[in-house]
Amino acid sequence: QSALTQPRSVSGSPGQSVTISCTGTSSDVGGFNYVSWYQHHPGRAPKLMIYEVTKRPSGVPDRFSGSKSGNTASLTISGLQADDEADYYCYSYADSFTWVFGGGTKLTVL
């Protein structure tokens, strides 16, 4: 399983919006609606932010949204806040009962 492709880093100022992309293939991201996104602050357990491409777990602010087009999924964070600064990972089903993470994106809030 090859890791899904994410930008190494993105940045934005408080209040702005940023979008993190997650590119795979038709065998993973493009083939199934099983993409989820995780926020990971160093030293803490990762946190589920989006599941099944667009669904938001209870307790996750609606500033976080997910989408997918073809083989690329995206996580958009609007109204950036300082606490959003973290690493973000996408995760997808990759066929034959295997799963794959993206390489991770470091979000910096300027």
Add this chain to the structure above:
Amino acid sequence: EVHLVESGGDLVQPGGSLRLSCTASGVSVSSYYMSWVRQAPGKGLEWVSVIYIGDNTYNADSVRGRFTTSRDNSKNTVYLQMNSLRVEDTAMYYCAGDPDSSSCFSSWGQGTLVTVSA
């Protein structure tokens, strides 16, 4: 509230074995899709294995044939048996799961550190 606690991480020599445990509270592991996810130092998250509610297990290519996931419902614990360990298996190992799907992780443990070194 769901609480997952990993244990068993240690320093082990290449070629050695180790068994990690993930004990749950607030939930029955028998009703959860449970996975192991690892993060090597300075690297990203990597899916390692999953055990389905029906006890079928699946592994990443990188560990297939060396790692085995199992579950003991009486102890409410999931295990990761790791054999033929390699230096590149050095990582923080997390257990994570969800009651409804194997496609996402709504609950995570804090991790246990495995170091493979001579």
